[in-house]
Amino acid sequence: MIKVNAHKIINFGDATEATYFCLVTNSQLKDQFEINIEKKYKAYKIFSLDNADDFVALMKNDMPDNAHILVVLPSVYFKPPPADLLGGQRKLGVLACSSTPSDSESIQHFIRVAENTDPVAQDVFADRLFSLGEKTKHLLFYNKKTKTEAVFHHLYDHLSWHEQIGVLDWGQQQLLPSGEISVLPVNVFDQNIEVALDVTGELTLQGTAILHSGTPSFSPRDQQRIYEDLATLNDDAVIASLDGGHITSLKAASKKSFRAIRALEALMYTDSRYSTLLEIGLGVNTNHDLIAGNSAMNEVYGGKKGVIHLGFGLTPYTQYHLDILCPDTALYTAEKEWILGETAHLSDQIGEQVIG
Amino acid sequence: MNKIMIYPEKIKSYGQADEAKVFCLLTNSEYIDCFVISKNNHYDQCLIVAYDGDTDFDDVLNDTIPNHCHMLTILPNCLLHSVSKESLDKRKLLIMACKSGKTSLEGVEHFLRIGEKIEPDEQVNFSNKFFSKGEASSLFTLANPTMGLECTFDHLDEQLEWHEQLGELEWGDQQVFPSGEIACFLVPLKIQQLDDDVKFRLNGKIALNGNVIVQSGPPSFLDSDQERIFQHLSTTMYAEVVLDIKEGEIIQAKASNEKSLPAEKMLNALFTVDSRFRRIYEVGFSINTQATPWPGNTAMNEICGGSLGRIHLGIGMLPHTQYHLDMFCDGTVVKDDKGDILFGKASQPATDEVKKMVRHRSVSCPCIEI
Numbered sequence: 003m004i005k006v007n008a009h010k011i012i013n014f015g016d017a018t019e020a021t022y023f024c025l026v027t028n029s030q031l032k033d034q035f036e037i038n039i040e041k042k043y044k045a046y047k048i049f050s051l052d053n054a055d056d057f058v059a060l061m062k063n064d065m066p067d068n069a070h071i072l073v074v075l076p077s078v079y080f081k082p083p084p085a086d087l088l089g090g091q092r093k094l095g096v097l098a099c100s101s102t103p104s105d106s107e108s109i110q111h112f113i114r115v116a117e118n119t120d121p122v123a124q125d126v127f128a129d130r131l132f133s134l135g136e137k138t139k140h141l142l143f144y145n146k147k148t149k150t151e152a153v154f155h156h157l158y159d160h161l162s163w164h165e166q167i168g169v170l171d172w173g174q175q176q177l178l179p180s181g182e183i184s185v186l187p188v189n190v191f192d193q194n195i196e197v198a199l200d201v202t203g204e205l206t207l208q209g210t211a212i213l214h215s216g217t218p219s220f221s222p223r224d225q226q227r228i229y230e231d232l233a234t235l236n237d238d239a240v241i242a243s244l245d246g247g248h249i250t251s252l253k254a255a256s257k258k259s260f261r262a263i264r265a266l267e268a269l270m271y272t273d274s275r276y277s278t279l280l281e282i283g284l285g286v287n288t289n290h291d292l293i294a295g296n297s298a299m300n301e302v303y304g305g306k307k308g309v310i311h312l313g314f315g316l317t318p319y320t321q322y323h324l325d326i327l328c329p330d331t332a333l334y335t336a337e338k339e340w341i342l343g344e345t346a347h348l349s350d351q352i353g354e355q356v357i358g
Numbered sequence: 359m360n361k362i363m364i365y366p367e368k369i370k371s372y373g374q375a376d377e378a379k380v381f382c383l384l385t386n387s388e389y390i391d392c393f394v395i396s397k398n399n400h401y402d403q404c405l406i407v408a409y410d411g412d413t414d415f416d417d418v419l420n421d422t423i424p425n426h427c428h429m430l431t432i433l434p435n436c437l438l439h440s441v442s443k444e445s446l447d448k449r450k451l452l453i454m455a456c457k458s459g460k461t462s463l464e465g466v467e468h469f470l471r472i473g474e475k476i477e478p479d480e481q482v483n484f485s486n487k488f489f490s491k492g493e494a495s496s497l498f499t500l501a502n503p504t505m506g507l508e509c510t511f512d513h514l515d516e517q518l519e520w521h522e523q524l525g526e527l528e529w530g531d532q533q534v535f536p537s538g539e540i541a542c543f544l545v546p547l548k549i550q551q552l553d554d555d556v557k558f559r560l561n562g563k564i565a566l567n568g569n570v571i572v573q574s575g576p577p578s579f580l581d582s583d584q585e586r587i588f589q590h591l592s593t594t595m596y597a598e599v600v601l602d603i604k605e606g607e608i609i610q611a612k613a614s615n616e617k618s619l620p621a622e623k624m625l626n627a628l629f630t631v632d633s634r635f636r637r638i639y640e641v642g643f644s645i646n647t648q649a650t651p652w653p654g655n656t657a658m659n660e661i662c663g664g665s666l667g668r669i670h671l672g673i674g675m676l677p678h679t680q681y682h683l684d685m686f687c688d689g690t691v692v693k694d695d696k697g698d699i700l701f702g703k704a705s706q707p708a709t710d711e712v713k714k715m716v717r718h719r720s721v722s723c724p725c726i727e728i
Contacts, residue, residue: 196580218680219678219679222634223554223633224631224632227633268628268630269631271463271624272627272628273580273583273630274580274586318578321577
């Protein structure tokens, strides 16, 4: 059984006496959930859904008007509903479990993470980031192990900052577990995914990889095989040189990451859009334990001090979207003030190799 | 450039005298002033209609194009999804495949002139002989005598679908123009999902040699990537890449010398990203002996049959894979179970029919969205 302690998911915020807790899941999982609401909710309901198109009818006909809704649909590519469909007396939390394979064990794991998540602490991270970020001319990435540095010009108007953090208000929706602040060029949502984030320098790709699929056709076996190649980034680093957000070269630190570099090069060779840095994500969920394997929900992992991840490709334009967590890279202001990530021991060395 | 003349009365693919009263060219609005229809024809009316793919094609048929019409589409800017026979009704549709590859207007004119030379009866006779010989043989062997390579092909496998882009159209029919291809497909067209366990019974070694086509379709891609992939794969024009094939799956692709190394490298990168590119989905037989290839990544080159027919392999399957690759195998012939060449360098007289190859008169180009 997959246990859900609904009353512990703080992201949903307060409930009223009329609020239901509702779970929407695939029919094959419907009987596998055990839901505990304590005294927070009036009652709970479980709905099955196997076709994303049926969500509209479910919301209009069956869903209580006052509800905290948890969506767990590993077999359905779920699109965020428009605000008028969600309604002003509902809140929606979506477990990000369809873009990578998710079994009952991983769903249980991330429901636990969601229950343990402290959304208020995430707001503190965000406030600090935006407060410092708006006062500095650029941001600086520095990897304490490889000493790589890169400058990110982050103050362009065409950048779009997204916060999957904090406590939901009525009528709002969020991915669960929460804990990501990400920035992408606005134009990517208008099919122009050649627009890069303006990052120049060297970035160290080392850590957990996530290979998301979407609506473009793919072979699940390929997704797993490519993920396993990329997972060798856990063993050793690949150093990426970037010019204006475009990867100009990749260099494996050792043979241990050879498979990763081969997969990355093949992706970029067949579809050059994979060589464009489209997303910088900041995982700020510090109540999170990484799970082994290709899991979308690892994206919000924040370690103890926040974790940077880099995103390449964007579904449905490219076949996959690739995230690489970089836990040894920290984020600083241009003035070398720490913002997020594991701190460097020799902070006075930062910036020496970078033309800002 | 000068306006391109279209001579509908020369196009024999529309068939012998029927009751057609209208000839209609559909082209993108950008190109509407680029074409002129010859007045020397028997039609009561000739139309040039703009179509940019943003309206339902059935609506265009119903609202704009009368029945008893011979239609020709030249749509470099949009995909045309297949049209049902019912929707076409008393219309005949010829489609120039100029979107999935990149064909200039000069290339379109080149193939218009080729299309005017087609003798549908000759293509039908050629095809009938091919199928007759094929059904008399228990096995095909794709052989490259010069390189000493052989690949067996169980062409009588009942799961295969044979599509003919040739002959005269009947009312409600559609065909790629210029015509001239017999294509053997592993899976039904428009299949919803590719099944990893469905495999072409192709076993052995075959050499890619000659021009290639990198066809795009609904999956997103960059024009510059398509062109770059085309350029790299096109090095098979200068030297062979030998494929080691087991049950229709490419186990290894190896350049015969350094000239075709870019093709080897690109194929292996495609295999790494999407293993479905290892799968042969089509064995194509190009039979238009009038057609000469147009430079560049041109879908209409698929019909070019040289002097005695040419073989190509179709790799990947749209819209599932990002591209569909057509790669010619010049120097490879088809031998029957007696070792006689029946396609390529020589032809053999028909023998008695024993087994049947399931034939389809194709209603659209089988491998691409046009």
